[in-house]
Amino acid sequence: MGLDARVMPAAPSGRLRLAPEEHRRLSRNRRLRREVLGWAFLAPMFLCFVIFLVLPVLGTVWWSLRSGGLGGDTKFVGLKNFIDLPDIVGASAAVTNTLVFALISVPLILVGALAIALLLARIERGGSIYRFLIYFPVLVPGVVAALIWLFMTNVDFGLFNGVVRGLGGKPVVWLGADHALTVLAILDVWRNVGYWALFFVAAIIGLPKELYQAAELDGASAFARLRYLTLPLMRRIIFFAVVVATIWGLQVFDTALVLTSGGPGTATTTVIYRVWLYMFGATNKIGVASAISLVLIVTILLLTLVQMRLLRGRRGGD
Numbered sequence: 001m002g003l004d005a006r007v008m009p010a011a012p013s014g015r016l017r018l019a020p021e022e023h024r025r026l027s028r029n030r031r032l033r034r035e036v037l038g039w040a041f042l043a044p045m046f047l048c049f050v051i052f053l054v055l056p057v058l059g060t061v062w063w064s065l066r067s068g069g070l071g072g073d074t075k076f077v078g079l080k081n082f083i084d085l086p087d088i089v090g091a092s093a094a095v096t097n098t099l100v101f102a103l104i105s106v107p108l109i110l111v112g113a114l115a116i117a118l119l120l121a122r123i124e125r126g127g128s129i130y131r132f133l134i135y136f137p138v139l140v141p142g143v144v145a146a147l148i149w150l151f152m153t154n155v156d157f158g159l160f161n162g163v164v165r166g167l168g169g170k171p172v173v174w175l176g177a178d179h180a181l182t183v184l185a186i187l188d189v190w191r192n193v194g195y196w197a198l199f200f201v202a203a204i205i206g207l208p209k210e211l212y213q214a215a216e217l218d219g220a221s222a223f224a225r226l227r228y229l230t231l232p233l234m235r236r237i238i239f240f241a242v243v244v245a246t247i248w249g250l251q252v253f254d255t256a257l258v259l260t261s262g263g264p265g266t267a268t269t270t271v272i273y274r275v276w277l278y279m280f281g282a283t284n285k286i287g288v289a290s291a292i293s294l295v296l297i298v299t300i301l302l303l304t305l306v307q308m309r310l311l312r313g314r315r316g317g318d
Contacts, residue, residue: 090274109243180263196241256269274292
């Protein structure tokens with residue numbers, strides 16, 4: 001009886017060897033099984049990506065080209081919703097408020113987070129307690145945080161005016177037209193600074209200690225070590241934080257809804273709040289709301305690309 005074509009004659013050790021063709025076939029099957037297994041593990045993520053991102057974006061594009069309500073008949077209007085955006089009442093105020101909010105909150109969040117992280121990285125005993133206290137506001141939902149600050153900013157019995165009275169000053173209308181947007185930005189700083197502080201702490205702890213030891217032996221001051229070691233080594237991490245914090249800042253909504261309801265007037269009406277009003281507070285504005293959403297998506301994308309261009313280091317340069 002002849003040997004199977006897939007099996008080579010016995011080696012000197014007495015064991016049968018596979019033919020090269022059979023060996024390649026088994027290798028292909030093994031590689032195919034590994035790829036199928038890998039894609040099977042990735043499938044839930046891609047499914048969520050398609051369901052919660054791709055399909056909503058496509059739906060937004062479709063709605064932006066139509067006029068009508070969410071539950072009623074709609075008709076195709078082409079680019080009319082985009083053309084009419086500059087003339088919509090309150091649109092410019094919403095854009096301005098959102099940009100001012102981001103310009104106030106994002107730098108304060110990142111600078112404050114970096115300062116807190118530098119302090120936390122030096123604490124050896126009880127550091128976990130301080131980190132929890134710093135991170136605790138992050139765990140507070142936006143609605144609850146807005147309710148807390150609603151009481152703190154109350155004109156009659158709020159904590160802030162209690163401090164002002166204790167210092168001999170006059171009560172301040174914190175949620176008035178002059179201060180409401182600033183209060184909203186400070187609330188966002190209070191909520192998010194702990195998140196980025198722990199993010200930076202993890203990065204600082206992972207920096208090479210031998211560089212700091214060498215710099216200290218050379219007589220470099222703490223400021224010099226921060227400027228020439230810490231910040232350059234954390235450039236990409238800081239860049240990531242700037243991009244993400246800016247994206248979050250441009251999407252502020254829940255705290256503006258609960259704390260000020262977009263007021264007084266349009267003092268704290270943000271872009272997302274305006275989208276919400278058109279989507280659920282009007283009967284025929286879903287096309288306008290979708291058009292504003294698409295403009296915001298494109299704006300965030302372009303802003304991210306600009307930040308990547310300005311902040312990224314040269315390849316291999318850090």
